[in-house]
Amino acid sequence: MSSFEQLRQTLHDIGVLKSARAILAWDQETYMPRGGAELRANQLALLSGIIHRRVADPALGEMLSATAAKANGDPDVAAIVRESTRDHERATKVPAELVEERARVTTLARGHWAEARTENDFAKFLPWLEQVVGVSRRIAEARGYDESPYDALLDDYEAGATASQLNEIFPPLREALTDLLGRILDSGVDVDDSCLRRTYAPDLQAQFSRMVAQKIGFDFQRGRLDLTVHPFCSGTGPGDVRITTRYDKNAFDDGLFSVLHETGHGMYEQGLDPRHFGTPLGESCSLGIHESQSRMWENLVARSRGFWKHFYPKAQNLFPHGLGDTSLDEFHRAINRVSPSLIRVDADEVTYNLHVFLRFELEQAMLTGELDCKDLPEAWAQKFETAFRIRPPSDTKGCLQDIHWSAGLYGYFPTYTLGNVYAAQLFDKAEEDLGELEPQFQRGDFRPLKDWLQKNIHREGRRYAPRDLIKKVTGKEPSQEPLIRRLTEKYGAVYGL
Amino acid sequence: MSSFEQLRQTLHDIGVLKSARAILAWDQETYMPRGGAELRANQLALLSGIIHRRVADPALGEMLSATAAKANGDPDVAAIVRESTRDHERATKVPAELVEERARVTTLARGHWAEARTENDFAKFLPWLEQVVGVSRRIAEARGYDESPYDALLDDYEAGATASQLNEIFPPLREALTDLLGRILDSGVDVDDSCLRRTYAPDLQAQFSRMVAQKIGFDFQRGRLDLTVHPFCSGTGPGDVRITTRYDKNAFDDGLFSVLHETGHGMYEQGLDPRHFGTPLGESCSLGIHESQSRMWENLVARSRGFWKHFYPKAQNLFPHGLGDTSLDEFHRAINRVSPSLIRVDADEVTYNLHVFLRFELEQAMLTGELDCKDLPEAWAQKFETAFRIRPPSDTKGCLQDIHWSAGLYGYFPTYTLGNVYAAQLFDKAEEDLGELEPQFQRGDFRPLKDWLQKNIHREGRRYAPRDLIKKVTGKEPSQEPLIRRLTEKYGAVYGL
Numbered sequence: 001m002s003s004f005e006q007l008r009q010t011l012h013d014i015g016v017l018k019s020a021r022a023i024l025a026w027d028q029e030t031y032m033p034r035g036g037a038e039l040r041a042n043q044l045a046l047l048s049g050i051i052h053r054r055v056a057d058p059a060l061g062e063m064l065s066a067t068a069a070k071a072n073g074d075p076d077v078a079a080i081v082r083e084s085t086r087d088h089e090r091a092t093k094v095p096a097e098l099v100e101e102r103a104r105v106t107t108l109a110r111g112h113w114a115e116a117r118t119e120n121d122f123a124k125f126l127p128w129l130e131q132v133v134g135v136s137r138r139i140a141e142a143r144g145y146d147e148s149p150y151d152a153l154l155d156d157y158e159a160g161a162t163a164s165q166l167n168e169i170f171p172p173l174r175e176a177l178t179d180l181l182g183r184i185l186d187s188g189v190d191v192d193d194s195c196l197r198r199t200y201a202p203d204l205q206a207q208f209s210r211m212v213a214q215k216i217g218f219d220f221q222r223g224r225l226d227l228t229v230h231p232f233c234s235g236t237g238p239g240d241v242r243i244t245t246r247y248d249k250n251a252f253d254d255g256l257f258s259v260l261h262e263t264g265h266g267m268y269e270q271g272l273d274p275r276h277f278g279t280p281l282g283e284s285c286s287l288g289i290h291e292s293q294s295r296m297w298e299n300l301v302a303r304s305r306g307f308w309k310h311f312y313p314k315a316q317n318l319f320p321h322g323l324g325d326t327s328l329d330e331f332h333r334a335i336n337r338v339s340p341s342l343i344r345v346d347a348d349e350v351t352y353n354l355h356v357f358l359r360f361e362l363e364q365a366m367l368t369g370e371l372d373c374k375d376l377p378e379a380w381a382q383k384f385e386t387a388f389r390i391r392p393p394s395d396t397k398g399c400l401q402d403i404h405w406s407a408g409l410y411g412y413f414p415t416y417t418l419g420n421v422y423a424a425q426l427f428d429k430a431e432e433d434l435g436e437l438e439p440q441f442q443r444g445d446f447r448p449l450k451d452w453l454q455k456n457i458h459r460e461g462r463r464y465a466p467r468d469l470i471k472k473v474t475g476k477e478p479s480q481e482p483l484i485r486r487l488t489e490k491y492g493a494v495y496g497l
Numbered sequence: 498m499s500s501f502e503q504l505r506q507t508l509h510d511i512g513v514l515k516s517a518r519a520i521l522a523w524d525q526e527t528y529m530p531r532g533g534a535e536l537r538a539n540q541l542a543l544l545s546g547i548i549h550r551r552v553a554d555p556a557l558g559e560m561l562s563a564t565a566a567k568a569n570g571d572p573d574v575a576a577i578v579r580e581s582t583r584d585h586e587r588a589t590k591v592p593a594e595l596v597e598e599r600a601r602v603t604t605l606a607r608g609h610w611a612e613a614r615t616e617n618d619f620a621k622f623l624p625w626l627e628q629v630v631g632v633s634r635r636i637a638e639a640r641g642y643d644e645s646p647y648d649a650l651l652d653d654y655e656a657g658a659t660a661s662q663l664n665e666i667f668p669p670l671r672e673a674l675t676d677l678l679g680r681i682l683d684s685g686v687d688v689d690d691s692c693l694r695r696t697y698a699p700d701l702q703a704q705f706s707r708m709v710a711q712k713i714g715f716d717f718q719r720g721r722l723d724l725t726v727h728p729f730c731s732g733t734g735p736g737d738v739r740i741t742t743r744y745d746k747n748a749f750d751d752g753l754f755s756v757l758h759e760t761g762h763g764m765y766e767q768g769l770d771p772r773h774f775g776t777p778l779g780e781s782c783s784l785g786i787h788e789s790q791s792r793m794w795e796n797l798v799a800r801s802r803g804f805w806k807h808f809y810p811k812a813q814n815l816f817p818h819g820l821g822d823t824s825l826d827e828f829h830r831a832i833n834r835v836s837p838s839l840i841r842v843d844a845d846e847v848t849y850n851l852h853v854f855l856r857f858e859l860e861q862a863m864l865t866g867e868l869d870c871k872d873l874p875e876a877w878a879q880k881f882e883t884a885f886r887i888r889p890p891s892d893t894k895g896c897l898q899d900i901h902w903s904a905g906l907y908g909y910f911p912t913y914t915l916g917n918v919y920a921a922q923l924f925d926k927a928e929e930d931l932g933e934l935e936p937q938f939q940r941g942d943f944r945p946l947k948d949w950l951q952k953n954i955h956r957e958g959r960r961y962a963p964r965d966l967i968k969k970v971t972g973k974e975p976s977q978e979p980l981i982r983r984l985t986e987k988y989g990a991v992y993g994l
Binding site for chain 2: 013016017019020023024027031032033034035036037038039040042043046047050219220221222223224226236237238239240277
């Protein structure tokens, strides 16, 4: 076997183990009986240990060096070696004790966070938050960084991205969104979305969502759609991609747009190149790029008029009592209502990123020590009031609302906004290549966009770093401008600004 | 850490990996999309390889020797060392490549078998059957045996059992059953079971089956019941036990008795000692003992009059159109109708074992090479006609009906009959200890039997070899006599012989 064949086989096996772990994690959220929790934690920990040891194995390091020496300019081999070396080095830089400590601390912290959130008692979470921040800081130190410890963590989710880079995009985006929100609030227009709050039988919602997901391109021969408390997408390989959602009988949009969001993630996973399974060329590029796929289908596609010109008659047919007396125009305005709210996951397109900026600032400040963890609730409340003109009535609806910090996911939040930014840029470029897309959606023709994304994004895997992928596909640096333009145009129309 | 603690931890980790594999295998039959098949085969093969290497690891051998030297007569330690040494030695005899090859071949063979069965095309399955027989033979040779390669495989399912031992029990049982069947057929009595063939809504069947399973003792906090083409039970640990069934809207008994059967298996798994998880003391004793639990609940409990005195009013209530005009007596006779039929899994208590004997003979002949795989359909048809006075009209209803041979499960079938034999012996002993059981069932009181089984069978794990467990609990060698007596009495009454 050549060193490259050996490397491929080694990476393939690691991919297979990761995919097995993904199924176990999916089952934990979907079908596992309560009594299985302890054993499942053991299964996941043991498999994670096996995977970590294989990624950090010095023998893999040697295979990588040997393959690099013989790459002969083959771009596939070069990309696989470059990215696998990155993974290998990242795995070896952090001592096993620190990895284990993080696993232990975050497992316990999540339980305390859940309790603190339920009881609106930040003090209960504080000592755990301090521990998670502490261990995250030590991991950042072990990894090393140029400017900020934050960058060492952000790099887990968005390879090569730095806080400085984000600070070129986020402030002008914030300014534009704050301005847009101000004009919307000052317009005096209040969009009526009561039609979405009528009664919608969950089984019919499931039927409709499934039909829509299939129509836009999710392949149910290579995937599933199940119910969970929190929607997610779990890709084990391009042949087995599982998305989940929930249905609220009094919210037509909640379940459906979750399905559309997860379908975007799912089509990315289904679009990965199966020939490269296990290698970086068969893996998604970054969380930001992943989120660009989900947000594009959820917002740019499925909140457009063209999309609903196609699907609305079907929806009215299935839900005559809910939607029969609502016009397409009214419905389209309802699903695009802007309203500042306390909870990020319920936010509209305009305010969503403002929620992210708040977290991005606070988590940097906690990590660098600029913000003492004990002052988080007050800092949150002040920043929130400035951005949204509302003060959170509780920490449960404030700094305790998200699971991320208890789980040690520092540097994760900004990828949500990067996803929105990338989505708008990619959509512009897709329209440049394919012509105007809304008329295609109106005809029920989603194939051109899906194929374009598969060719330009999905099939590239991790061949390029996320910024470079955006540059390669669009010919431009990542920029907030397309997103600002789209939101300004769309909401200008909805609110008659 | 003492050598015993080290051993315990090592065995625990192997148990955790096996339980992860069990979930993946369960998911393969329940929820995996079609496109996941190839990746799943890889996952199962890789995990099986990892498990095999851990069981065969020389370091485990050393731990076992070190622990044995310090056991100091502790019976738990002695049993764990004895059985783990057996597992270790069996594993070291088979190279990991052969184990992985079997996993790969059988995963693929199962797909081809399913297709061949659907299309009644034995030729499609033949090359795969040959491969599975080939790899099974090589495993038997690697294991070694005294009398027959068959014994080396049988030993996987029924530790210490040999074809010779079975040949002491099976022939007299066959003679008695053939005689009983002849008297039933000659009696001229034809039991009317048409009430079972009316229309029974699958969702109501599911509701009823679930209620019955719960009532007799299956714990749904530590288990699930799902739908599959073929019913099975998958125990990953006492906290997570999954049984499956199917419902035929024109067969009231099919789904229900499958659930009762699998519930028997499931309660065994739920009854294992969680403190011994991963060690042989936390594992089921053998397939024969496992089957004794399923057949006891399915037949000795749930086909008794006492059982239905309790449940029949509830069934009539739920299915007034199906059962409203059928008396308890008529119903009880219907669910105990004897009729030679083509399909093993549909067989009644009297003919069931005759199906097993046929397979037991054929699989021995295939393994030893006495029977060429290509001649299987004809050999099957001839033997079947001799035993049942019917010739199968197709291979689908003949030698292609069971999954076992495609899955490499040679030596598995006889454990079904052993299960029936053990069940009758254990039931006799339980009645000796607990008093007559039918009156207890009539009161809805299943707890005494369940607790008795848990104490005497489940909690013992693999402390004793299956034969020794039967001897220890009943005071007698395994024998066909109690089964013959029970069947003769019961069917004598049903058919007025």
